Amino acid sequence: xxxxxxxxxxxxxxxxxxxxxxERTENKRKVQLYNQLRPDERTRQEELIRSILGKAGKxxxxxxxxxxxxxxxxxxxxxxxxxxNCTILDxxxxxxxxxxxxxxxxxxxxxxxxxxPDSRNSGYEYGIAxxxxxxxxxxxxxxxxxxxxxxxxxxIGAGSVVTKDxxxxxxxxxNPCRVIREITEDDRKYYFKDREFDVxxxx
Numbered sequence: 001x002x003x004x005x006x007x008x009x010x011x012x013x014x015x016x017x018x019x020x021x022x023e024r025t026e027n028k029r030k031v032q033l034y035n036q037l038r039p040d041e042r043t044r045q046e047e048l049i050r051s052i053l054g055k056a057g058k059x060x061x062x063x064x065x066x067x068x069x070x071x072x073x074x075x076x077x078x079x080x081x082x083x084x085n086c087t088i089l090d091x092x093x094x095x096x097x098x099x100x101x102x103x104x105x106x107x108x109x110x111x112x113x114x115x116x117p118d119s120r121n122s123g124y125e126y127g128i129a130x131x132x133x134x135x136x137x138x139x140x141x142x143x144x145x146x147x148x149x150x151x152x153x154x155x156i157g158a159g160s161v162v163t164k165d166x167x168x169x170x171x172x173x174x175n176p177c178r179v180i181r182e183i184t185e186d187d188r189k190y191y192f193k194d195r196e197f198d199v200x201x202x203x
Contacts, residue, residue, distance in 0.1 A: 007091055008073070012114075012124040015091075027052065027071045035064040057098065062086055069111070077134070082106065091127030097134035097152065105141045112146045133168065153183060 004020055006013035015021070034048045045064075050056050052071035057078035066086050068074060073090035077098035084104045088094055092110030110127040114120045130144055133152030140158045144150070149165045156162060157173025157180070166172045171180045188203065189196050 007127055008093070010092060010126060010128050012126055014123050015125055016123075023072075024069055027068065030071070031067060034066065037064065056080075073110075076100075083140075089127075091125070092146065093129040094131075095129070096132045097136065099135045100132055101137045103138065103140035103142075103158065106138050106144075107142070108144045110146050139173075155183070 001009070001011075003013045003015075003018040004023075007015075007020065013020075015024075030048060030052050034045065034052065037045050037048070046060075049060060049062055049066075052068070053060070053074045053076055054072040055075040057076060057080065059079040060076050061080070062082040063084045063086075065084065066082065068088040068090050070090050073092065074088055074094045074096070076096045077100065079099045080096055081100075082102040083106075086102055086105075087107040089107075089109045089111040094108055094110060108130050110130050111125060112128070113125050114122075126146070128146035130146070131149040132138075132144075133150060133154065135153045136150055136156070137154075138144075138150075138156045139160065142156050142158065142160045142162065144162045148162050150156065150162065151166055151168035151170070153169045154166050155171045156166065156177065157171065159175070160173050160177040161175040162172075162177040164176065166177065166179065169183050171183060172178060173180055191197050191202070
């Protein structure tokens with residue numbers, strides 16, 4: 001098993017061997033081009049982001065600047081939107097469902113290093129997959145750590161550090177992130193806190 005295979009299997013690996021450094025360099029070149037495109041170059045943006053990501057559904061848009069390690073280990077479903085300064089360390093697989101929104105400065109980190117300094121100084125690191133379900137909204141400045149699954153329909157409050165799995169249909173926030181409450185039918189009529197919609201076509 002080479003180092004890339006070890007990396008994708010969630011095993012300790014060395015990031016500078018077996019062509020991994022070259023893959024990251026090639027991806028950085030594409031990401032730099034993407035981040036330098038003019039705002040009106042939408043067709044070129046879509047072409048380039050589809051060449052960066054391993055899989056991209058319909059209506060995927062990531063506001064530049066965007067940063068990732070390999071790109072090919074990221075799968076995004078339909079109608080994925082990421083606002084400015086999204087960072088995805090996709091050493092491990094990152095799977096993002098349909099109708100997912102990221103606010104600015106969201107960071108997904110599959111990458112990690114051993115705790116003990118001797119082990120860490122050996123050069124071995126690891127990547128553990130992150131999975132995000134459908135219809136998820138992740139607030140600004142959220143960090144998601146290795147191995148986390150965020151359930152469908154969840155909302156993650158701004159500034160949260162998500163270190164454990166989050167179930168479906170909840171609002172979760174904090175450092176460390178924890179469930180605040182379930183999302184219910186009563187939430188449907190509100191657009192912000194206690195402010196009700198004054199239109200009829202929001203459903």
